[in-house]
Amino acid sequence: MAEGTLYIGNRRYSSWSLRGWLAVKLAALDVAVELIPFTRPGPTPAIAIISPNGLVPYLEHRGARVWESLSLCDYCAEVSPALWPEDRIARAHARSISGEMHAGFRGLRQNMWMNLGDDFAARAAGKGRTPEALADIAAIERIWATTREKFGAGGPFLFGAAFNAADAMYAPVVTRFLTWRPELSAASKAYCAAVRTHPLVDEWYRAAAAEPASMLQEGYEVIP
16 A cells, blocks of 8 residues: 555646656655646646645655655655765755755746647747746756766766756756757757656656646647
């Protein structure tokens, strides 16, 4: 019997759910995954009833109740410490850039939202390039480049060979870049390719593609 439940939203759209799900999978927590489809307009009532902040992801595990993706990463790291780098300095850097992702980049979120549909990507490529989104993209590329230069030797991910909590926090950014196709450096494109081909990220994409058409939300499918 599972030791708890992870509640998520639509895999096609829910960037925060992806982050929490990746952390749970990386830590190999024995939990069931329950998807609650988004409803619009407004908050989804079925999520608001269950989750303390009315949002997903939300984890119940062995008596613990955990919400907010970054908190999920930290909780999962208590079970599997390898989610953060072992080295103290690298670990501090990983937590800092993850916190920056959690709190910022509003221009990117608003103008290049997460939508994993191939049909949507065909229409979205090259769009959404507002000044605010482009400024955020430049900042993210600097974060990736600096992190890889300092800590990324030995592998394709931010901290080398292991896909960790920091990569989980930036994985939805990768999906946005693959969908909207902004101009990126060769190094950023290589990192995006590494994240996209990670088995867990690929599993999420395949599950998103299998979601029924009844789960599509017009607000996420229309490009201004």
